[in-house]
Amino acid sequence: MDHFDLGRLTDFDFEVLCQDILQETLSLPFEIFTPGPDGGIDLRYFFNKENKIIAQCKHWPKSTRGTLISKLKKEELPKVRAQDPDRYILITTCPLTPGSKDKIMEAFDPYIKNPSDIIGLSEIVSLLGRRSDIVRRHLRLWLSSSSVFQTLLSKGVLLRSSFLREEIEEATLTYVENPSLRRAQDLLQERNVCIISGLPGIGKTTLSHILAIQAMQEGYEIIEISENINEVYDTWDEEAPQLYLYDDFLGQTSAHEKLGKNEDSRILKTLSRVSRAHNKKFVLTTRDYILEQAKLQYEPVARFDFDPWKSLVNLADYAPSIRAKILYNHVYFSSLDLAGKRQFSERESYLRIINHRGFNPRLVTTAIDLFRLTSLDPHVTPAKFVLENLENPTRLWEHIVAEQLDEASVHLLEIMLTIQPCLLNMLKDAYFRYRSVLGATSSPLDFRRSLKVLENSMVTIGQDRGRESTVAYHNPSIRDYMGARIRGERQILVNLVKSASTLREYANVRVLIETPEGQSFKNDRELKSACLERLDHFSNPDSSEEASYTAMILAERIKLSDIFVDPGMLEHGLALLDSGEYIGRWDDPENLVELVNAIFKSKHDFMEKYLAKVTLGATKFIADDMSDWDNATYAESMLQQIVAPIPREVTEYVDLTIAELIDRAFSEAEDGEYDYAIPEMLEYARQNGIHTYDDAAARGLAEQVSSDKVGSFSRLSSGGASKSSEAAQINQIFSTLRDI
Template sequence: MSEYDFHALNDKEFEVLAADVISKRDGVLVERFKPGKDGGVDGRYFSSTGGEIIIQCKHWFKTGITALLSHLQKEEVEKVKKLSPERYIFVTSLELSKANKQKIKSIFSPFIHKESDVVGREDLNDFLGDNPNIEEKHYKLWMTSTTVLNRIIHSAIHGRSQYKIEEISSKLAMYAMTESHLKAEKKLEELHSVIICGEPGVGKTFLAEQLCYQYIAQDYKFIYIENSLNEAEDIFDPQKKQIFYFDDFLGTNYLEAFNAHEDSHVVSFIKRVQSSSNKRFILTSRTNILNRAKRLSEIFEQKNTSQNEFLLAVGNLSKFDKAKILYNHIWFGNLTPKYVNELYTDKRYLKIIVHKNFNPRLVQFITDCQRLDEVKPEHYWSYIETSLSNPSQIWRKVFDSQLSEKSLYLVLAVVLNEKPIEEGLLEEFYYRLLENKPGLAKSSSFTTEIKALTGALVNRTQVYDKKHYYSLFNPSIRDFVNSEYATNTALMNEVLTYLRSPNALIALANYSRNGIISQEALEQVLVRQLDYYLKATQISPKLDQYTLVLFNTVFANLGEQCLRKYDLDELLDRFFFGQENTIMLEEFEFLLSNLEMQALSPYDTRLSSYIRNKLNNELNESWDDLNDEFMYVADILNLMCVDEDLKDLLKTRVIEHYHSNLTGDVMEYDAFPDALETHEIEDSELYEFLTGRLDNIEIEFSDSEVWDVVYSCDKDTIVESNRDRYEEEAKSNPHRWKGISDSDAAENEQIDDLFERQGL
């Protein structure tokens, strides 16, 4: 028989259990009430003579019997006298001695008729032992039963799985059953496999683990897959009930997995499990990684793994689901009453639930009592508002106390680069940094430092070129870094100097436009960068992409001041004329901007010859995939005195490009988002879309040339893409298509009932 202390239940869950127990014990249908609406009534039924029998529950396992008795005498007795029921039944999760029961009976005399109407922990356990159907009805209670725990203890195939089970079990009480759980469970039952995907922090691992725990309780053997499906294949037993769990199954190096044919292995294993009635398979993945993997893996597409996907998104959580998540974190989070009071003042909990940045991980952060050492209760709500409005602040402790100076520089490089940064470039940055900053300890290698950051602050991924790239673990890290470090011009200059990333220069200029740093700060960094580079390349000038972006950024932001400080002719002689440079878009951008400022003359023979050679060679040899480059090239041609044949060649290439790419451009710009049939895509609208694109290019196109491109558009592909998108949206947000939802007022009332205070 189980000996519950009911710690896994919150107070509202305990009330439901108590009502079920009394219903079964007395052979009646107990009517439950919303907490607080009837002052001391959690349930009731009527006697054969019509008298009212009231049930009151107290889940006070945190406080103890002395506090409970005091509370009953001070606050509950008067409520019961006002209600004046025919009979009063009192249920608590505390252990009660015979003396305790007699005391409670006397407190509520004459309404409690007999000691058996004072129900304590031991009475509940005795009753549940004789009525296992009630035990199984209450998910979190059943999961902590002796029977289930015995199954769980013996369910793991090996030690690693056992450790994972213990970890899952420790988090059970905090779990809030939501609609997402029921939907994922339904899909798992139908297909035997489910891929739970979602963005970081939405709770996909928590959901997956609790689904595993649920099947373990049903006597499934648990296999936790850490690295490869070979681990599962080795212990696959057709005769046994088994559940396999593969968390983050694509990891971040999904190309490495594909090179090892892991995509084929995953699909084959899903099919194998699908045909086995006694097997279940749960996988998780971040949405963006899963989507990239599907684009790169023909097997994923061909075998239609999308049917196994379940998208877990904060946007799909109802307000009441969010309320349950928050309530459980408050109830089980060990917050002291003074902090809890701050959440209840003016129903502030509602503000958290409806906040645009609501996220289970953020809720865990703001209710974590260990983070509140320096936050006084009277400042707690301000702390919550700051955390909700600026989620990036959750990273402050990590940066302030857990990062070495070298690790900080690595994170700054990833942030400033904006786009994922290739591992080799980041490693070069690291060692240039160590070489030029004597104060940094050189004892640890790049591999050691970056390994400590991976999974905590950065992600390591492998993409189409088979190289590894680093990106931020969570976008909020960028917000925090920008707020804390972006205005430190000396630090930004150091990162740029050793990183030498064009993306970082562009990002810094955008910081100025977006108000993250001042224009003055930007100019200081840019001048330092250009002065440093001109000095470093005096002997061996080199025109690379970083140099070009630096030239463009400096001249674009300093304008006339730049022309006074730097000799443009000298720059052209050193870096352009006479150099065998690979053609780059930034080169044309730089020359065009100076042509437009009249700093360069279109009649300069050196310049016209240089541009003529560049355009001739590149347009004739390798410019097969022109896009925005058209605009720059056309503008340069129109400003320069060049032969008409160059303009004709550019025109030909533009037409060739759109013959091949119009369909893709239409989908990329979502020009016909609602078209589900080809007749809904009018040729006239395609013509308008294309001319809108061509208008930016200063070249004249005839109507026949434009219509010829329009007729090359593949409408079937556009329609098919739209249909796929609609199906995905319908799966992830079915309520969108129903047009039916509970009123805000009714849902808010339900939330208020949940948060009605008793044991908190």
């Protein structure tokens, strides 16, 4: 029989569950009551004065039987006598024995009619084991069941990342079902793909975790994508049901963060492939404004119709009662002391928070979690602290960084902006380089101490199975804050540039300088000199392995010259362009795309003379290997990212090669040799008007495979809510904190 960890329910969850149990088992309507001067009533059935049933719900899973009986006699019995009901029912999460039931029944005579009106933990679990319909109506109850929880804690292949497992477990404690869940479930059921978009902190990642745990119950393996879309193909198993999770798939602050290296076309191709698969699902999250930004900057994204797969999470999904439950859950399961939790039961406190124009689940939970670390004023209550941080979200991180962290810890946060998420040893090396540039001495012990100070508040440390620990900012709002803070600090930008050991680290700083805030330093000689020195360093094969990325370095030189409006910075680059030696040993098509686009967008008129020659050389390089469908579509996706006109000879060659690949694949399919990409080819041919092969049998084969879907991704039904008004329900929710 399934077991349920009822300790994972809040007091309010338990009252709503008890209401549902009584209504289902007795076939009578019960009301939930807010504690008041009459007391003694949690649930009531009232037909007339002569036919009144009251019930009390005691969610005391950690109490002993002796403590329960003592409190019932001392505190609850007088209330029951005052109510004088015809029948009294006690429901408790405290384990009971026949002897303890006899003592309770004796004390509450004549109100308890028989032992079955005393419902203890074992009776609740037994009933729930028989009534899956009740369980499915209560999301957190379902998530607490042993079958679900053991799946979550499994050390098998269901979750590769222990860090993800911890995040999902945390989500099961505090998640509140809202309309966005139903929309996402429908998309995943119908299309296999769900792109969850919305504002930062609105609950996109939490929703993706709830979808993941539901999929695990259906037998799906959960694969977290942490670096790039190649991880999908590295883990793809044709036979196994798999759900891929890709959080912030377009980046956390800008589309360039993830799509600058060809992710766009590969992601779109993968989405199409998953949508046709019979045993695969894909859940992705992104900030909505970054998706719109990507559409403006990347042609493949602009042409792609995301709407059928997109599920927007917005504040409209969070009615006041939903917001109330979100706040309540985070308070209930927080590390606040009992006095701090009880302060949220004050009507003015919780109403001002849940009705605040800037209500945001992430800000709420972050403020609650960090209250002890940041609030030094004894007159500031936890509720007031949450409200203050809704008014000024940056205040929370500013206070920690400016007032509470030592210099070494701040330096660790700063260098992380150029490299995170990253492996622990990579961060350690970057930290030592940065501290060296600053003239500060550091030891491994200093690094460990700084990491310890920041862990669980500003940074997280996770470990994928078989891999080194990965370090990242605790949540995207910290990255937002650090980016805004550093963009306006010239000396920090200089020091970060000087400490960069890879082109990736350097480019991440250059992006900050390109922002409006950073542009205020375009005449700064020290910053300009530091950037140029780094690029010269990367260009020198005797000092840096990055020198083999010739095209990428040249693209960065062009961008730097545009930032500082100094054509003299291109002297070395022009020599490479003149000689035609602008493709390095390690350069890939993505780097060539960056180079062509940098030349095309350059502010210097003299760069125009290089455009046609470099575009021809780069596009021929990109289209050099189109021997199979994957290579051909990859090459085409790269060409689509080039903003300069592409030579006609190249486009004709690419179009002809792709048409030949499609023709050959369908011909082979007719002979019984089936290519997995045939459905994708058919769609490509339809969209691009290719008619080189139009065999009805091959089309039928492709369509048959495309329509083969898994049809049982279940959806939890909503229910169990009180029929009272929303205002009364909110009052009831927080009233349970008074007696916590």
